[in-house]
Amino acid sequence: DTAVSQTPKYLVTQMGNDKSIKCEQNLGHDTMYWYKQDSKKFLKIMFSYNNKELIINETVPNRFSPKSPDKAHLNLHINSLELGDSAVYFCASSQDGGGTQYFGPGTRLTVL
């Protein structure tokens, strides 16, 4: 049974389109995250949510809008996609904002 799952695994789209990535965790954690991993493998946090409340927004463009309908889900909607948005996006979860985090398999976004 997958602990942290993301859909879709691959996303190929044109510049200017809007897309969403979904994430679900079944670990019972209260904190969820979105990370971006660029082509150089550098993993950078984008958002942290605790009990559905936004805790961290790391100077991410307004085109990115996370939504947490409940503690087990954190979705990411991206408007007006740009070439520079191409990357792998990882969802993760932990308890109480701890650094022991469990990551999903990633969503590879390619913007053409």
Added chain:
Amino acid sequence: EDQVTQSPEALRLQEGESSSLNCSYTVSGLRGLFWYRQDPGKGPEFLFTLYSAGEEKEKERLKATLTKKESFLHITAPKPEDSATYLCAVQAATNDYKLSFGAGTTVTVRA
């Protein structure tokens, strides 16, 4: 701002050839230092947490150590299945809910 620097960027080892990875960090009060392993096409997988200087953790052929400025991940007698990218991250005492990652060290172990 928290900074994490990992070296080397890449490491090629012969099976059985032990080596160490370095993680230097700057953080305003360390809550914890974390090591993760990432296989190609997969998400990072948690390995260790270290909280204070002098602490050590072991798991199979891996051993992580911590000083006030850096952490080492020692790989003893590596096997090809140890090939992966190893990521180091820090969490500041004043900044819950945020991990700052280094760029990683990609380890390749040849049989």
